Amino acid sequence: MPQKSPAHDKNEQFKKILLKSKEDIVHDIKNMAAVNSADNKDKGGDVSGHAMHIADVATDMYDREFSLGLASNERELLNRIDAALKRIAEKTYGLCVVCKKAILAARLKALPYVETCVKCQEDIENKKR
Numbered sequence: 001m002p003q004k005s006p007a008h009d010k011n012e013q014f015k016k017i018l019l020k021s022k023e024d025i026v027h028d029i030k031n032m033a034a035v036n037s038a039d040n041k042d043k044g045g046d047v048s049g050h051a052m053h054i055a056d057v058a059t060d061m062y063d064r065e066f067s068l069g070l071a072s073n074e075r076e077l078l079n080r081i082d083a084a085l086k087r088i089a090e091k092t093y094g095l096c097v098v099c100k101k102a103i104l105a106a107r108l109k110a111l112p113y114v115e116t117c118v119k120c121q122e123d124i125e126n127k128k129r
């Protein structure tokens with residue numbers, strides 16, 4: 001691989017990672033939506049036919065709510081990925097949005113869409129409590 005500008009290459013790398021995770025999440029959300037609607041069709045007749053199976057129905061509802069919750073988490077993740085892609089375009093990627101200092105490369109590798117450095121993240125978490 002040619003090494004022109006290391007900083008630029010790194011951003012390109014993260015951009016690829018972010019775009020890939022975005023694709024995966026969109027794919028997951030679509031899959032979940034498909035499973036949920038297939039479920040509704042399937043179980044519609046089943047539930048009315050076996051009205052006494054309350055435990056089964058409750059489990060189904062729990063599963064559905066769980067998937068919906070997951071979908072909303074993934075949507076939030078999508079927003080964060082989009083925000084990170086925007087920061088790459090604006091050349092502010094890798095900088096903490098709070099203190100503007102560089103975020104550790106290891107942290108970016110683990111969480112490419114992360115917005116804050118460890119210290120500011122801790123401050124935010126502490127405020128939540």
Ligand SMILES: [Zn+2]
Nearest residue numbers: 096099117120
């Ligand atoms: Zn910070």
